[in-house]
Amino acid sequence: MLKAKNIAPSTQTSISSGQYSFVADTTPPKGAGEGFRPHELLEAALASCTAITLRLVAKERGIALERIDVKIELDRTNPEESVFRSQIAFGNEILDADRRTLLAAARLCPVRKTLSKSILFEETPE
Numbered sequence: 001m002l003k004a005k006n007i008a009p010s011t012q013t014s015i016s017s018g019q020y021s022f023v024a025d026t027t028p029p030k031g032a033g034e035g036f037r038p039h040e041l042l043e044a045a046l047a048s049c050t051a052i053t054l055r056l057v058a059k060e061r062g063i064a065l066e067r068i069d070v071k072i073e074l075d076r077t078n079p080e081e082s083v084f085r086s087q088i089a090f091g092n093e094i095l096d097a098d099r100r101t102l103l104a105a106a107r108l109c110p111v112r113k114t115l116s117k118s119i120l121f122e123e124t125p126e
Helices: 038-061 096-106 112-114
Strands: 003-006 011-017 021-024 068-075 083-090
Touching: 038 068, 038 083, 038 096, 038 112, 083 096
Parallel strands: none
Antiparallel strands: 003 011, 011 021, 068 083
16 A cells, blocks of 8 residues: 655655655646656556566566566547557567567556556545
């Protein structure tokens, strides 16, 4: 579980898991722009999960990868849907069959699976 803590009057918010922490904020003029924007955190969750999934699958299959670059862009221009666009690049040449295997595995990352489901929100009093 993550906790978000905000202290007036700043929009900068501290996020902590108890073990790790970082800051989030919104862009000026509403905020100070002193941290990741909340939608960037969604992009980061998907990008990091995809990269981790690819690394684990490559290791399991014996595919030598120097580097994995994952870029995620969240497009919210249509009010009826959100579109995550991804670009995946590998730091070295790999066989086409391995590339296909890895790209298929990227679609199975747990965060992508979560974001693909119907999402409900429950608020509970503290």
